[in-house]
Amino acid sequence: MMLFPLYALFVCFLCFKHRRRWRGIAAWAAGVVSIVTFAVLDSHIRTWMGFSPGSLVSLQLLLWMEAGAVAVVGGFIVLLPRRNAVMPCRKCGYELKGLEDENPRCPECGKEHAAFEPKVRAKPVASLPAATEATPVAPTLEPVPMSPDA
Numbered sequence: 001m002m003l004f005p006l007y008a009l010f011v012c013f014l015c016f017k018h019r020r021r022w023r024g025i026a027a028w029a030a031g032v033v034s035i036v037t038f039a040v041l042d043s044h045i046r047t048w049m050g051f052s053p054g055s056l057v058s059l060q061l062l063l064w065m066e067a068g069a070v071a072v073v074g075g076f077i078v079l080l081p082r083r084n085a086v087m088p089c090r091k092c093g094y095e096l097k098g099l100e101d102e103n104p105r106c107p108e109c110g111k112e113h114a115a116f117e118p119k120v121r122a123k124p125v126a127s128l129p130a131a132t133e134a135t136p137v138a139p140t141l142e143p144v145p146m147s148p149d150a
């Protein structure tokens with residue numbers, strides 16, 4: 001009988017791990033449907049084997065209670081927000097990674113200089129080489145590779 005709570009915990013773990021993702025919703029739906037299927041099959045098999053429908057009502061009651069609990073608790077867990085923004089907005093937490101500006105205006109809430117810390121720290125301009133010939137830089141449309149710590 002320890003299998004049923006462990007199974008419910010496993011479904012809730014999958015819901016938490018993949019919350020707000022299609023995998024989480026799929027895990028939640030598959031968990032609930034499998035328990036309901038087991039309960040219905042148990043009832044049919046019991047009737048088919050000749051037991052009276054009222055025998056072992058407690059197992060049926062436990063299965064339906066587990067299905068309801070997994071549906072409610074797993075559904076709540078799968079809807080919990082994910083907070084894994086790499087560069088969150090200071091005001092609303094919106095993901096700012098990938099925007100052009102190093103400390104951009106938040107496109108979600110409009111906060112100016114929304115990043116906690118700028119993507120690229122400006123190097124101090126100590127001394128410029130005296131006579132460097134400025135080569136014209138043509139704008140390119142190639143994607144700029146980003147460093148992993150940006």
Ligand SMILES: [Zn+2]
Binds near residue numbers: 092094106107110
């Ligand atoms: Zn914001």
